[in-house]
Amino acid sequence: MNYWLMKSEPDTYAWGDLEKDKKTVWDGVRNFQARNNLKEMKKGDLAFFYHSNIDKAVVGIAKISKEAFADPKDAAWIAVEISPVAKLKKPISLADVKQHKMLAEMVLVKNSRLSVQPVKREEFDLIIGLSEE
Secondary structure: OOEEEEEEOOOOOOHHHHHHHOOEEEOOOOOHHHHHHHHHOOOOOEEEEEEOOOOOEEEEEEEEEEEEEEEOOEEEEEEEEEEEEEEEEEEEEHHHHHOOHHHOOOHHHHOOOOOEEEEOHHHHHHHHHHHOO
8 A cells, every 4th residue: 555645725625525525536736746646546545635825734534546547627637536534633734744853754845845745654654643642
C-alpha cells in the first residue's frame, strides 16, 4: 500500500463535501509531477485530505476507490476517484508538521505547492498519532 496527500481549497471542495458525497472524481490536476503521482495510485491506497490556502491542515483520510483514468474535463490529464475513510480527530496544520524533526523531509515541507504528493508510511503514522493526542 502507498500513502498520499491530496490538496483541495476548502472553499472549492472541502472534507465535508467528500463525506456528504461519499466519493468524488479527483480531477483538474494540471501539474506533471502531480499527474505522475495520480498515475501511481492504486485502489485501496490511503491519502490525507489537506485543506490548502485557508486552513493549511490535514483534516481527513481518503481511500483511492478507482485508479487512474482520463480526466473527464481534459483527456490529456489523469483523474482518480476517492472516498472518505475518516475525519482526523484533530486537524494537523502545516505549522504542526514543520515542528516535528521526523517530518522535516516530508514533501509537504520541501515542496508545499505540489497538489498531489507521496507520503512515507512513517510520516503517515506520525500524523495520525499527532491527530489523536
